[in-house]
Amino acid sequence: MLFDQVNRELELAQRHLEVLQVVIERGPIGILKLAEETSMPTHKVRYSLRVLEQEQLIKPSSHGAVAGDAVEQFLSDFEKDIDELISRAESVKKTGQSF
16 A cells, blocks of 8 residues: 555664663673563564664663664754654645545
């Protein structure tokens, strides 16, 4: 369907956010402990860690993942960014209702 990709991306973003939250709250934390804490398979945790590291939201340490340099700015922009997504979704909804 038309929105399958959007739904997949939202699910992925939610997974990344869950991993990020655990890293912020409990870091340094390794992959196995993250998988246990989030109830996710290790391959999914590993992928989320890679994405979060590319965004500089986490960084590796000898004891596991820790919050990265960009996390403070990300958290301060989070609500504004989510509100923009909601606004866009509401606009799409209005467009669809006009048929």
